[in-house]
Amino acid sequence: MSINAIETLQFNCTTCPSECLLTVEVERDADGAVVEVRSVAGNSCPRGDKFAHQELTCPMRVLTTTVAVSGGDETLLPVRTAEAIPLALHAQAMNLIRGLVVNAPIRMGDIMLEDLLGTNINLIASMDIDRVKVAN
Incomplete structure (x- = not known):
């Protein structure tokens, strides 16, 4: 039985000009895929939490x-x-x-x-x- 790894990441939210520095705790499986976003901190609005979840599970960009x-x-x-x-x-x-x-x-x-x-x-x-x- 493999144990998932817990990792802490930091990156900036880009949904508004504030560019909050987010600290995100994620759980990864043995292949490195994100299993769960456990916590998001540093965001000054709810958009930061949504951005972190999306960025780590299915990043989106305008082409x-x-x-x-x-x-x-x-x-x-x-x-x-x-x-x-x-x-x-x-x-x-x-x-x-x-x-x-x-x-x-x-x-x-x-x-x-x-x-x-x-x-x-x-x-x-x-x-x-x-x-x-x-x-x-």
Whole structure:
């Protein structure tokens, strides 16, 4: 019978400008996976506790990158996920996005990919791009 290890971690909460220094006690199994977040201290609001639990069990981040544009006055369009997606999906998402080419015109907030990797979260445009004006 293996005994789980108890570990104390410290990291900053990034949910607000206060960036509280959290002290988190976790229990890990023999493979190093988090079994339980036992306690969270140092947070000045409830968001710190929620952040610590999420960061240690399923870290989430907004993915930002660029995609190629066809027929636009810019060649690259900055895009981002409309909400955070699991960090574990970022490499797979980048492989999908890498081949994406979008057609101008594009408006900020337009959906470039719906339901990215089955997350129910869209990839959206982060700026406007107009069509190239052709001179006569």
